[in-house]
Amino acid sequence: MSNDKPNIDPFELKKYYDPLRVADVCDALDGIGYFNLGLVAPEIRALQRGTRFWGVAFTVRCVPANRPMWTLPTTPEIVDSHDIWFRKVGLGVWRFYDQLQPGHVVVTDTGGSPPVGLWGSENSLRAVQKGAVGIITDGQCRDSGELLEQGTPICSRGVARTIIPGRIEIIETQTRIGMGGVQVCPGDIVGCDDDGIVVVPQTVAAEVAGHAREVLLADMRKRARHFAELGYPADDSVDVARIEQYYAELDAAAAGAPR
Known part of the structure; x- marks a missing residue:
């Protein structure tokens, strides 16, 4: 080669990895x-030992919300808090799932946001249904028990209990990001196993x-x-x-x- x-089609190249x-x-x-280049910080690891994947980077850039979530007066509104939040702050970019292709790894830069379960058991399933072979975030995940039971191939810096509204916003996809001390561009090859995570330009x-x-x-x-x-x-x-x-x-x- x-x-x-x-x-070179990165999805074809993935097969060699x-x-x-x-x-x-x-x-x-x-x-x-390329000494020490592409080595994602060791603190960002798979939630479950034995997780292994190679894929093509689909990048997601986030920032702290910088605005609080308002009080929700009814139970139905609390249940629907994510959609209410997205409608209020105009986060149509959250609907990126349809952009995913089989073989993508979703790589998420949380922009230094406070601890928040950006990826959980339900939205990770959406990504997997669209073909994602892995999810990586330099922040936290939540619903960790369900993620383990589902066998979701997810890597994070840790786990959290809190939800998205009032804490974090996705502002851009398929752009150059920094994640775990590494630059990641759309189309890079990303791999994970028990030794850690590497990004290949x-x-x-x-x-x-x-x-x-x-x-x-x-x-x-x-x-x-x-x-x-x-x-x-x-x-x-x-x-x-x-x-x-x-x-x-x-x-x-x-x-x-x-x-």
Whole structure:
């Protein structure tokens, strides 16, 4: 794979990342001189251990609301507080779900807002229904028990109890943001596993994928030898043939694609 191919579809490029570990990609970034670039702050982690995804960044920029929520006099209004808030402050940008495509990772910059459960069990399901393979926020999530039960692939700085009205506003989507000490642009490749989160700029993502693939395969071959010497039963993590076949099929499909 070469990085000078014009107009690389990031959703096609994502397929080259799917088998990779975050560590493989970090090694490849080091190899091209991107030392410590793309490493999201370790405090921002998956809510559930074992969460793993690669996807294409869909960015969301937020700011503190800078205005309080007003008192709601009836139970129906309290139940409907989000829609009331959005109508009052004109947050049509919240309706970004229809912009999502299968393979997107929603990356959210909260702009230093106070602790708030920006992502919860219901709105995260909306994103997943539209194709999001992961959600990342540098703030908090809430309804954490339900998120765990749902298996929602979500990463956050922590959990919170409070809701959006009077605390945070989404003001822009699909723009350059800062999240966890890293610049994220629409179309960047974003990955998460138990080691943490990494963001690969789209400008180098094809080159990095090619290097990281070889890092993974070399490590798998070494570990397969150790497994054999130790008498460990082989598992998917040392199934070199499976990964080689996966990439061979991707390469063959790419070679046959119209140019």
